[in-house]
Amino acid sequence: MFPWVEALKSVLPAVCFRDSDDDKASFGRDWTKHHEPAPSVVVLPGSVEEVQAVMRVAYEHEVAVVPSGGRTGLSGGAVAANGEIVLALDRMNQILDYNAIDRQVRVQAGVVTQALQEFAEQQGLFYPVDFASAGSSQIGGNIATNAGGIKVIRYGMTRQWVQGLKVVLADGRVIDANQGLYKNATGYDLRHLMIGSEGTLGVVVEAQIQLTSQPHDPQVVVLGVPSMAAVMEVMQAFRAQFELNAFEFFSKNALAALEEHRSITRPFETDSEYYVLLEMDKGEPEHADIFEERLMAVFETVMEAGLVEDGVISQSTQQAQDLWVLREGISESIAPKIPYKNDISVLPSKVPEMLKAVEEHVNKSYAGWEIVWFGHIGDGNLHLNILKPADMEKADFFKACHGVTHDISAIIKQLGGSVSAEHGVGLLKKEYLGYSRSEDEVQLMKLIKQAFDPKGIMNPGKVFDL
Ligand SMILES: Cc1cc2nc3c(=O)[nH]c(=O)nc-3n(C[C@H](O)[C@H](O)[C@H](O)COP(=O)(O)OP(=O)(O)OC[C@H]3O[C@@H](n4cnc5c(N)ncnc54)[C@H](O)[C@@H]3O)c2cc1C
Known part of the structure; x- marks a missing residue:
């Protein structure tokens, strides 16, 4: 056994420590199945102090650490395949406090995304970052990947909703970046550096998240379109009349895979090459007639222009949710293939x-x-x-x-x-980083990494090789 394992055991309660083969297999990988997991141990700290204790041991003994959230990542970012310590945030899953004046909620990093959405709803508010894996992914993982999803067109990415971050650094120190402030012009904003850093700069342990007003009766429309070229023309036609909450797209065989996997029936008969799903707010009940008139007018225009072959408009909240399944169920449906x-x-x-x-x-x-x-x-x-x-x-x-x-x-x-x-880039896309980032940019990223993590123990080999 490595000497650092004894050191870890001496600073953590037994409940935090796992090293069975099953635990290593399930905590050592994400949704990608490209790499075989092979961590040395899995630790599940229950507090910021315990995360600090883990990082101090790792720093002293120069052992690599892979932060692990809900393990729904699609780039291999949470894969531990080289004897690393997996630091899983699953036990740090508490909503710590909520301030109605600031409309901000402070959460531990292991809070599941959907739990935050539900908490927001209980306050009469809205947390708009949403995607098919929201029932398993964690806020810490969302922050580390700057997750997007289905409402970005209106509400932006995770970055837009993070007002403050508590981060444990590679050597165990803690920083409180931005502390929830709306206005703070005091130099570099380290919070934004952490967002999207894929566990390579530090461990996100807490976040102060902004909530917003709830949408007004969202309506969902699914349209069959004959060609890819028609897709963006349809978007423009609707966008000229409505503020879109979402504009999603899927192909004929994506729908077929879903029908097979979920045994559901498509909402209309016509078989189109492509489909688009739009969501927009109907608004206050007194404006419902105007909304419907405008919706029908745009619908007729795109049909007459041959941009749309068929379509359905949700008539109830339940039907809106059912229509969303057509888009949200695709990833899961094609996973076995x-x-x-x-x-x-x-x-x-x-x-x-x-x-x-x-x-x-x-x-x-x-x-x-x-x-x-x-x-x-x-x-x-x-x-x-x-x-x-x-x-x-x-x-x-x-x-x-x-x-x-x-x-x-x-x-x-x-x-x-x-x-x-x-x-994110993780393991799977690092070979292609140079197609989107210049050499100078990558060089600067490496210098930043060295400043935060001089011993290179934070999720090494992810995003780029040093
Ligand atoms: C069916 C399906 C649909 C999806 N749809 C979308 C989508 O629409 N939009 C989208 O953006 N993503 C989507 N994803 C990808 C994934 O859900 C997101 O990337 C999500 O943000 C990952 O969160 P996680 O908690 O599962 O992180 P993990 O997979 O556990 O980790 C992801 C990365 O973050 C790091 N990390 C995790 N927790 C922390 C922490 N506390 N501190 C520091 N680093 C940490 C890990 O080391 C890793 O590099 C989808 C995935 C699936 C399976």
Whole structure:
């Protein structure tokens, strides 16, 4: 046994310490199944002081630490495959306090995203960051990946909602970054450096989160569209009349996979190549008639222009939720088919160009492979999923997909976009970082990493290699 294991045991209560093979397997990986987990131990501290104690031991003995949240990450960021300590935040799952004047809630990092959404609702308010894994992901993980999701077009990413952060640094010191303040012009904002740092700069232990007003009776519309080119034209037509809460997109085979996996029936008969899902607030009841008139007018315009083939408008809260399942259930439905995921983005104005270039390239170079398209297309974010052919070995498949990613990353670079819109870089995308970031930028990131983590123990090998 390593001497540092004894040191860890001496500073932590027994309940914090796990080293069974099952624990190492389940805590040592995220949603990606590309790497075999092989951590040395798993620790589950219950307080900031216990996190500090773990980091002091790790720092002294120079042992790598992988912070672990809900393990729903899609870039291998929480993978521990090299004898690391997994520091899981699962036991730090308390909502600590709420201030109605500030509309801010202070939470421990292990609070599950959905629990925060529900807490906000109980206060008559809204926490708008939402996505299909919200029932398992944690606020600390969301902050470390700057998670986006389905409402970004209106409410922005996680970054927009983090007003303060408590972080334990590599050597065990604690910083309280921004303390919830709205206005604070006192130098570099270390809070924003931590957001999206994927566990490579420190362990997020607490966060002060801003809440906002609840939406006014959100309505969901799903439309069948004949081509990718029509997708953004439909968005523009609706956006000219409504403030959109969401504008999502998915392909015909994404819907088919969902129908098969969940045994659900599609809401309308017409079989279209692509579908879009829009959400917008109906507003106060006295304005319902005007809302419906405007909605029908836009609907007719896009139908007459041949941009839309069929559609459905939710008639109740339950139906709105059911329509959301059509989009939110896709990831889970295709997971058994072993997808290789690309999470790319460009400015919304460049989406038609991106869709055309990526579609042409994939159809030409990877004919015969099944591609499932979906994504938060209103934010310029496309999830391109290549499914493993049944007769291909997993390792060969992933190797072949690297070629696809290089090609697509080159297209994205030309369009000034990002090779990882919201899933982070982790292990899976670090090879492609140079397509979105200049050498000078990466060099500066490495200097920042060295300042926070001089011994290189915080989630090493993620985002970039030093
Ligand atoms: C079905 C499905 C749908 C998804 N949809 C979306 C989506 O729409 N939008 C989106 O953005 N993402 C989406 N994701 C990806 C994922 O849910 C997010 O990246 C999420 O924010 C990860 O949170 P987590 O708690 O599971 O983090 P983990 O996977 O545990 O960790 C992610 C990264 O954060 C680090 N980390 C975790 N906790 C901490 C902490 N307390 N301090 C420091 N570092 C930490 C880890 O080391 C790792 O690098 C989806 C995933 C699935 C499975």
